[in-house]
Amino acid sequence: MNRFRFLLPVLLVGFLTTAFRRDGTTAEEAPDEHRFRKIDLTGDLRDLVGLDIAPNGDVYLIGHGGELYLYRPKTRETRRIGKLDVQSSEAMLQAIGLDPNFSQNRHLYLYYAPKSRKQVNLLSRFTLRGDTLDRSTEKPMLEVPDTWACCHSGGSMTFDRHGNLYLTTGDNTNPFGTNYSPSDDRAGREMFDAQRSAGNTNDLRGKILRIHPEPDGSYTIPKGNLFAEAADGLTRPEIYIMGCRNPFQVTVDRDTDLVYWSEIGPDASDDDPRGPRGYDELNQARQAGNHGWPFFIGPNEPYARVDFDRDSVLFRYDPQNPVNLSANNTGRRDLPPATPAFLWYPYDVSPEWPDLGAGGRTLVAGPIYYFDPANPSPIKFPAWFDRKLFLGEWMRNWLKVVSFDDQKKLKTIESFMPSTTFRKPISMKFGPDGALYLLEFGALWGGNRDSRLVRIEYIPGNRPPIARLETGTDAGAAPLPTRFSARNSLDYDKGDRISYRWTVNGKPVGANTAELDYTFQKPGNYRVKVAVVDQAGARSEAATSISVGNAPPKVSIQLEQKGLLYGPAVSYQVKVEDAEDGPVRPEDVQVRLTYLPTRKTLSFSEKGEVLSPYHRGATWIEENDCKGCHALKEKSVGPSFQAIAERYRPRKADPNVVERLGDKIIRGGSGEWGQVNMSAHPQLSAEVANEMVRYIFSLTDQKSEKPLPQQGQFDTEPNGAGTYILTARYTDKGSRTARPLTRQSTVVLRSPVLTAQDFDGNYEVQRRDIITDVHKAGYVMVRKIDLTDISAVAFQLATEVNGSRIEVRLDSPTGEIIGELDVPVTGQRDNWAEQVLLLRPTTGEHDLYFVFRNRLYVLNLVNIKQVQFRKETPK
Known part of the structure; x- marks a missing residue:
């Protein structure tokens, strides 16, 4: 139910079924979901949060607690190769990036909260010695202020084709003073003011930073950053994007240098004079710019300037001329115009993109897939995915893929692997083999010990069938005749013929049929297996164990x-x-x-x-x-x-x-x-x-x-x-x-006495301490009542309304009637009286519906305090 999205955001991935566009048209048919399979690569680890992949396919993983792991696909080995001393905070170890020349220089970059420094998050370069993280090689590059208290640390990184490093940082602002814009600049309330960070041109928080690492461990500023040419002392040249709340995964299109990232939005569920309801966003940056927070959100909907002492609204901000009036602002007063989000959605169903669903929200942006026809890998994703962006939703657990038109505008969004279960995917990359490598964070927000790395592969050409085996018993006395069935086995390739090969303890038995009738003559433990084989020879197996010589009690x-x-x-x-x-x-x-x-x-x-x-x-x-x-x-x-x-x-x-x-x-x-x-x-x-x-x-x-x-x-x-x-x-x-x-x-x-809360369902009826607000044709229902020998139902009720009737029906509101009661007026609504309804003899378990009728339209027919089943007819 809760979604504390000021904390570590997460990354998911996706599969394709029905595409949807904003104009309601349908996209071309996507690859069949069943051409993909998910394979566990590692055992259970703890709170994995990020990964990057070397050109040779080695996968480097980081745990939130400071751990660095290496998974080697060739040997299927996972081992810890390093550990950083991290401050216990929201930040800890957040992001990893391998140098573009990693194969030659063995450099990797980590973004973390070091215990050795006070209230900063640190971007450092390290060098691997063999397969071990050598902490003595650390080259601190960039410090980002962080209170280490609350909240929003951001934390992901990537490189573009020019060797520039992009680092996301959160606004490091407590969001709990308001569900709207945290812009409280009163003295002592600095932690509740995102104007001092995300809205500040002279602060590295709430930003996407772009730098160019140099061989000596320093960095230079690329051309085209938001304030790269400024010299007024009121800006930071590292800033590429400002106005971010809590950006997490960032990716750069290697063809166009367009930057994509997801924003974790605030918690307001309704519009208010202080501003709009909260949205999560997918953003696209075609150039350096201001993306609005904490003054705007979504499609540039403005927040209000608020007098927090008087809790009054002063004015709404103008996205074309935003100003930072905070007493905590150390940068420019006048800000660049705000850029609207590329995609946005609230808690409720989005009017623009209804198929995104409703509920808690934590959107994360994933990688773009680049199809390489020369790649010989048999598990690479097909060309249909070429130049598509993967998205994920940690809270809603859906997986999507975004397609673009020729102008890089949003064209369609498709679902990816909807029938596959993921355990909070949090980071993903495409490997050199063209498969998708994905971290599953685990069941809880934190403290998970079941994080793991999985791989999603494409299955080209003929797919093996799926074997399923059913039996009516698993044990019995000898001789034991048993029927086994593989009829629910299937093959996703249309038109494939499948055959069945049965074995008992490894010896072939029976014919090439979907069912096997077999009698076990001697006591013992048996292993029955069926191999389901398609016409191309691809196969899968299912097995079960049978214990013979002991009949179940x-x-x-x-x-x-x-x-x-x-x-x-x-x-x-x-x-x-x-x-x-x-x-x-x-x-x-x-x-x-x-x-x-x-x-x-x-x-x-x-x-x-x-x-x-x-x-x-x-x-x-x-x-x-x-x-x-x-x-x-x-x-x-x-x-x-x-x-x-x-x-x-x-x-x-x-x-x-x-x-x-x-x-x-x-x-x-x-x-x-x-x-x-x-x-x-x-x-x-x-x-x-x-x-x-x-x-x-x-x-x-x-x-x-x-x-x-x-x-x-x-x-x-x-x-x-x-x-x-x-x-x-x-x-x-x-x-x-x-x-x-x-x-x-x-x-x-079960008790023969039911009160309002004991019923299992209702329609046009309110259930509090009593059943009340009963409408015409309303009902309450209770499941699985055994009516054998039940002859009557006694109601403790009160009504002021003439002409009401209670019907007792079996198994549905329109089912067979087994009793009716004309309800007499009792006087006041709290003047309770017992009324007995006789039932026609009925046996067995049924769902019972108590349906309320009246020939007039009345809003409250009757109040009922208690219903009692009786086993004998009252005298």
């Missing part, structure tokens, strides 16, 4: 009462049958009763484990950007979900706390956890955001567990406050040739 739970809705006491019996073990001793059967203080529908994993009753909220958290800044139990850039649950647990009695926090997820905000902002998520519905909150709250639910005998009775809560889960498990003894097997059975006993 059968475990069942029998309840005295049907319906799976508990009463004051529940009688049960666990039965276990095992063909080999004979009579099973009661002490070998594990029976456990778990109580969860929730009445929500539960779900189970494939292994039969109980998942969170709010698993939908957990799923939506996984599918959005929440884990970019939150972990389950450990603090990341934001608080852990566990800590959030513990803080809000005393407030859970507040009937509106879920809706308030859900609204905060949608709108964004700050204050509960200090000054750090939580990004807006306008793409989420209130239902989704609220379910996320309920899942987080459930992390502090106090469940209880206790062992039970194989047969007996247990008491339940008289008020029906929670859910009981009865689990029985048995592991058999196995045999000399077959492993022991475990089987279990689970029964979930």
